[in-house]
Amino acid sequence: MSTIRPASPPAAEAAASDSAPFIDSQRHLFDMPREVAWLNCAYMSPLLIEAAEAGKAGIARKARPWTITPPDFFSEPERVRALFARIVNAEADDIAIVPSASYGMAVAAKNLPCGRGQEIVVLEDQFPSNYYIWARLAAQRGATVRTVPRAAAEREGGEVDWAAAILEAIGPATAIVALPHCHWTDGSLVDLVAVGQAARAEGAALALDLTQSAGALPFDVTAVQPDFAVAASYKWLLGPYSLGFLYVAPQHRGGVPLEENWITRAGAEDFARLVDYTEDYQSGARRFDMGERSNFHLMPAAEVALTRLLDWGIERIAATLAARNREIARRAREIGLEVPGDRSRAPHYLGLRAANGLPRDLPSRLAADNVFVSVRGESVRVTPHLWTDDVDVDRFFGLIGDALA
Numbered sequence: 001m002s003t004i005r006p007a008s009p010p011a012a013e014a015a016a017s018d019s020a021p022f023i024d025s026q027r028h029l030f031d032m033p034r035e036v037a038w039l040n041c042a043y044m045s046p047l048l049i050e051a052a053e054a055g056k057a058g059i060a061r062k063a064r065p066w067t068i069t070p071p072d073f074f075s076e077p078e079r080v081r082a083l084f085a086r087i088v089n090a091e092a093d094d095i096a097i098v099p100s101a102s103y104g105m106a107v108a109a110k111n112l113p114c115g116r117g118q119e120i121v122v123l124e125d126q127f128p129s130n131y132y133i134w135a136r137l138a139a140q141r142g143a144t145v146r147t148v149p150r151a152a153a154e155r156e157g158g159e160v161d162w163a164a165a166i167l168e169a170i171g172p173a174t175a176i177v178a179l180p181h182c183h184w185t186d187g188s189l190v191d192l193v194a195v196g197q198a199a200r201a202e203g204a205a206l207a208l209d210l211t212q213s214a215g216a217l218p219f220d221v222t223a224v225q226p227d228f229a230v231a232a233s234y235k236w237l238l239g240p241y242s243l244g245f246l247y248v249a250p251q252h253r254g255g256v257p258l259e260e261n262w263i264t265r266a267g268a269e270d271f272a273r274l275v276d277y278t279e280d281y282q283s284g285a286r287r288f289d290m291g292e293r294s295n296f297h298l299m300p301a302a303e304v305a306l307t308r309l310l311d312w313g314i315e316r317i318a319a320t321l322a323a324r325n326r327e328i329a330r331r332a333r334e335i336g337l338e339v340p341g342d343r344s345r346a347p348h349y350l351g352l353r354a355a356n357g358l359p360r361d362l363p364s365r366l367a368a369d370n371v372f373v374s375v376r377g378e379s380v381r382v383t384p385h386l387w388t389d390d391v392d393v394d395r396f397f398g399l400i401g402d403a404l405a
């Protein structure tokens with residue numbers, strides 16, 4: 001194995017920049033054995049040690065329910081809601097707490113108009129949680145799912161211009177444009193500001209799945225103006241599984257939630273009066289919260305993770321991961337792999353392709369040596385984060401050449 005060298009940013013990048021906004025390796029904050037090269041954040045991030053401790057303390061509280069007071073049902077979710085809001089430049093009032101991306105998309109589908117003969121625009125090979133719901137809605141309403149083919153977005157030099165191809169697809173028939181910020185297979189980026197403008201110009205709604213980007217790629221709801229935008233927390237938000245966040249634009253705050261639970265109704269703070277049924281909801285996007293959203297073990301873990309992300313700063317995380325990935329991309333090209341061009345790739349996300357295709361067992365062959373990546377579609381995803389260092393990357397390149405031979 002290679003000798004241990006200083007961690008991120010990659011040595012070459014660090015030397016090239018005096019005032020780099022890079023974040024030093026944060027490997028020590030994760031339970032990451034030296035022999036593990038976890039280049040697989042797109043699959044699942046590790047919890048910060050501190051977040052896992054907070055989650056354990058949270059579950060221990062359930063063993064002693066007298067330590068959980070009625071105000072806790074509200075105060076913890078409110079803090080977490082406000083933290084996520086800062087990640088996407090929104091307000092706490094704009095955010096609902098959901099269990100998954102698919103739940104958030106189901107809320108969107110329930111509340112967006114879509115009529116007979118209209119179209120719902122998606123990308124080719126889009127993630128299923130942001131596809132099936134639209135196929136269902138189209139079938140129910142006599143609408144059509146219009147898929148933007150990857151070939152329409154491909155340009156010279158490996159660049160991929162999704163926005164241009166999406167703009168071609170948006171027209172008077174478009175009811176909903178349902179997209180990610182970057183493609184989950186290879187990280188190719190979607191210019192959501194341009195797409196948002198085009199959708200609004202046609203009176204179409206914009207529903208976003210930010211699961212593969214929120215927390216690592218700056219995103220601003222005021223610039224993009226989505227109708228709905230969801231992010232599961234267990235990847236780039238460094239949060240627990242089964243928790244996510246849904247941004248809801250002001251015009252949809254009077255909408256219909258998927259569930260009618262007690263805590264989203266006005267006055268729920270008074271546990272003695274819950275049977276004073278009311279038509280009124282808690283304010284803002286809270287009406288869309290999932291049932292039992294006051295999750296006493298996941299919420300503290302999410303609070304720690306989001307606080308850390310905000311302390312590091314999303315811009316700095318993105319810059320650090322961009323430098324790391326540029327270096328991986330350069331080395332990947334040297335051994336003949338195809339990489340989306342630097343201009344069309346989300347800085348935090350890398351999908352490598354081989355001209356002759358990838359062996360299906362590539363991930364398991366690398367995993368045998370504790371190097372972890374994933375294959376999605378035609379791409380091997382290499383998605384490092386702040387725990388990644390030069391040793392991890394050297395080990396990946398030490399194995400990948402043989403694996404592709």
Ligand SMILES: Cc1ncc(COP(=O)(O)O)c(C=O)c1O
Nearest residue numbers: 100101102127129184211212232
């Ligand atoms: C783009 C994208 N969206 C969403 C998810 C997770 O979806 P859900 O929260 O519905 O399980 C994933 C998981 O890989 C994903 O890659």
